[in-house]
Amino acid sequence: MCAASVLVVDDSVTMRALIKHALSRDPDIVVVGEAANPYEARDKMKQLDPDVVTLDVEMPNMNGIEFLEKIMTLRPTPVIMVSNLTAPGAAATLAALEIGAFDCIAKPSARESMFSELPGLIKEAAKAKSGMAKRRKGSVTPHHSGSDPARDRRVQLPHLVAIGSSTGGVEALMQVLSEFPADCPPTVIVQHLPAAFTGSFAARLDRVSRARVSEAKGGEPLLPGHVYLAPGGMRHMIVKQGARATVALVESDTVSGHRPSVDVLFASIAKNFSGPTCGVILTGMGRDGAQGLLQMRKSGAQTFGQDEESSLVYGMPRVAHEIGAVERQLPLGRIARQIFNGG
Structure with missing residues (x-):
């Protein structure tokens, strides 16, 4: 089985390094690129065609929710949101799940050194990529017949x-x-x-x-x-x-x-x-x-x-x-x- 390829998108150099470190220990995952903002991420997605994208919510120029909407419309790809589960963040993360994010995990606290659950999510998300474009075209828009x-x-x-x-x-x-x-x-x-x-x-x-x-x-x-x-x-x-x-x-x-x-x-x-x-x-x-x-x-x-x-x-x-x-x-x-x- 080919390793799952990942693009890491976060405006924090430290957070990108933490995510890459967490994934580097799994031989079935390879980080093929990283991006500091959605515009850079867009170009990297076209160039690298990653199996999975990890995406921060709060970033400059365009936030992660807006970028996620564009991904799901133009280039459906499994996305794992990496955000803080504070009260305001919970609403943003829920919006991401509604748009179609594969899953969401919390950023680690200062005492934590890695994301223990992230590698497993990456591999599950990579399996979902093949069917996403077809699924997006045919089945996610609610059917309204006009009658109850x-x-x-x-x-x-x-x-x-x-x-x-x-x-x-x-x-x-x-x-x-x-x-x-x-x-x-x-x-x-x-x-x-x-x-x-x-x-x-x-x-x-x-x-x-x-x-x-x-x-x-x-x-x-x-x-x-x-x-x-x-x-x-x-x-x-x-x-x-x-x-x-x-x-x-x-x-x-x-x-x-x-x-x-x-x-x-x-x-x-x-x-x-x-x-x-x-x-x-x-x-x-x-x-x-x-x-x-x-x-x-x-x-x-x-x-x-x-x-x-x-x-x-x-x-x-x-x-x-x-x-x-x-x-x-x-x-x-x-x-x-x-x-x-x-x-």
């Missing part, structure tokens, strides 16, 4: 919808929820994000969806027309069924490497929810959600997975498909319509 999909129902609606996603999921969820009707079944979502992001991401989803989207607090009744996003951090989100179904946040160890975990959410629905349900697994690295989705399918739920062509990272959907958890694979632009009217 709930008004053309040809199938019985589920009483509960559950969605899990990770890398690439910010963009994917923006598209899927933009097609949700105002009277959608109660919907629960786990998207792998740091705690600093989930509140602002829920607000973004709320602006694009006719349904009411909010970050789950725990204890909420599951109501039609409402979408509950699991908060990032130290707790899993589950569904509990008593006199009425509610959302609960529980403290527990990580599952499938994550907290909150898609597996935990899906498994709780298979165990606790008595009505018809629908489980959806979207783009993401790893295997979180596959076993839980299989439990949902065995309990009688409809289960859908995002297809390889429209996934930024065909990891979680691939594993779910391979173990028989996915009833049907679909391109991103068809998932909402499949849930609400069968196609």
Whole structure:
């Protein structure tokens, strides 16, 4: 396998050196160039055609968010944002994920000498490059039919919808929820994000969806027309069924490497929810959600997975498909319509 080629873009000489040092220890990665600003980066991208770009948010002349938009429009390439996860930075980083950044990591503090997670992200991002241009041309613009999909129902609606996603999921969820009707079944979502992001991401989803989207607090009744996003951090989100179904946040160890975990959410629905349900697994690295989705399918739920062509990272959907958890694979632009009217 050829080494993944990387272009490092940051206005700080020190930060570029730190990133290069972190990547130099991995024989499967080669830093082919560096740039101090987006204009220099643009020329280097044309010259070097890197597999992956690391990109700072705050830079002179043109910030990283503006440059990312240009990359995704003119030369789709996996981009890993490297920024500080402060409150203002969280909003900028979330915007980058929405535009289509592969992932975001925090810059190290003065006490840290390297980015331990960056090499693995680089190699996963490099795998995604081949399909990005085709995916960008065909599947990221939300489909709006001009009518509420709930008004053309040809199938019985589920009483509960559950969605899990990770890398690439910010963009994917923006598209899927933009097609949700105002009277959608109660919907629960786990998207792998740091705690600093989930509140602002829920607000973004709320602006694009006719349904009411909010970050789950725990204890909420599951109501039609409402979408509950699991908060990032130290707790899993589950569904509990008593006199009425509610959302609960529980403290527990990580599952499938994550907290909150898609597996935990899906498994709780298979165990606790008595009505018809629908489980959806979207783009993401790893295997979180596959076993839980299989439990949902065995309990009688409809289960859908995002297809390889429209996934930024065909990891979680691939594993779910391979173990028989996915009833049907679909391109991103068809998932909402499949849930609400069968196609």
